[in-house]
Amino acid sequence: MPKDFDLFLTQLYEAVEHPELFEDALLTASDLLRASGMHLYTYDAAKPEERLNYVARIDPSFEPEYTENYFAHDYRIDRVNRSPYGQIVTDAEMTTEYGLKTNPIHQLLPKFEVYDLMGTNLTKGDNFGWFGVSSLNPGDGFSPLQRKMFENMIPHASRALHYRQRVRSLEMRLALKDSVTGNLPYGLIIFTQYDINSINPRALEILEHGFLRLRKTGISCSDRKQNKKLEEAQISALVGGLPIVNLTDERTGTTYLIQIFNPKPQASDGSLETAQYLAVKIMMTSATANADPAVIEKLTDVFRLSKAEGNVICAVLSSKSLQNYAQDRSVRLDTVRKQLKSALYKMGINSQKQLFQLYEVFRSFRG
Template structure:
């Protein structure tokens, strides 16, 4: 292994990894960087000529987000996608096996024998000229299994085990960033800094020692409600308003220990993780849980909501905790849907009903209009929201219950976390 490659890998673990992680979150949330910026950085880091991550963009159109579309993409989509040996191998993997392999990183020859690949029609007619001689890839596990791939041309050396270790460090951050993207957008990007207080999704920023640095309105409401499994140990303050002495705790001892572990890991630069929070100590496994939490590195623009255009940088020594109620689904406000997607009043009213799973026929009967009218409105709603189907529209609106305006009874943006008796 060349010495120059050793010099490139070691700085990644000490210094370059946090910078790449910052860029991953920035690209995923559209804050200060693009997916192409990330693609350029990944290709430079991995000495690769091509990078692929096929996802829907902000307009709902699926494509490779890491590179500008070129003639090779068109050629691949029109003919060579069905001849791709790697894709054929992936197609033989069942859903259960694909789920198990999430986060796994493989070299090309570990997927398809190198001798078979170089003799394939795909490589001789297409891969050779499009810099697809060597491959390294991994599966990112979110609500679906998403492949990430990097390619080198024939003039380059093959990817090796040290490259696998490098990519394995980054894939967990990609997974967490995509989860945050699903939870926080399009709401946060559509409404700006004030979006955090209209989210029924709780946003909490804590230090490595579990001290509260910031809570949005939904999080403050959750922490003061005794029936939920999280609470604040003392009276706390928002960022920039004085010393913060509040602490975040889980009522169930096992949940509290796991929460502390995940926050500690995320605050030290790891990707964090997700967990369910039980409602009370002694709850049986068969009893329903009330909260789902996603713990990830603290992002600067979430912890500084009063300062717009901060960009997305990861704050060292802190973590973000996203909290969602599992047993309290809420219908979206038609006014908020109008603000988010520029729907007409009539379209927003129909969209609010559809988000609850009601059929087009039921909407037509309830509104005393023709089914054709409702179907026309549905087409307009799907186009404006970028959804491919009603099911996709429900996912956009309902995932994380992020689309409902906060109730007027909740404290104003950035206000103090309501005091709560300290529990041991």
């Protein structure tokens, strides 16, 4: 494997945390392939704000024009989606004779110097995904050597794109930040494989309470039973999970909301390794008699809950029984249960326990 392939991998996986590096990675890929434009892209028409688009050696104005005016009418999308995930497809598999003559996409591509195409289907669920490359000149096609090199790039492009999508989604929904500053409302500790990389002032304050303890490879808890939950969460994060743990200090009634994730996947010899970085976010919270109206409003807005659904989750989060809530509202208990079930479904959860956990996430990490 060429030496520059390792550079491509390093740039690609670094870009998961620093997306501005995707262009560098794609430029390196283009040089390795001795080709022209490179495109790494995912798009769900129902969630346009979560679109990811990374290009190299392609006019930046191509993607907005394509997405807005051509995507919905591009007959090749369906043909790409029907191809096996991660398998190379070329113009021969994507186009039809009729489409070449009638579809306006074939007038758009030459305008932006996009010629012979080789790419792969990276679609997951409703998110159309594409990783592709254009030849230097019309009619150049791609040699067996170029195809083999591109084939080796595909699994890494797939991982990086979907890791970035998860990170982006998490950032948007939970307002996560990557920087360590003294102004953060939560503690943030970043560990390397065998040492503490950084720790912010709020984390030091939280650790002074004694319930959580700092180790070189992570954090532990003074309560043995709850410490097991922490250990399991840290193992999950090391292999790509995004666990959230809720621990309670029975002595003080203080709740510790802890989120653990791997901010920087690492690559070596063409394979994804166990995380060498681990970030731990910690927030101390106290039980309250009533749910915070601002948080309820945020949940209602983010998950598009109806007024009735927002009211019922507020009651649950305020430790009010559904029966009492139904009596206060003069509605049937079955109606209230249906409203709660509908709200939980919209939030992507299926239990009141998960509702409390989600509430704590929004309450603790907002700002």
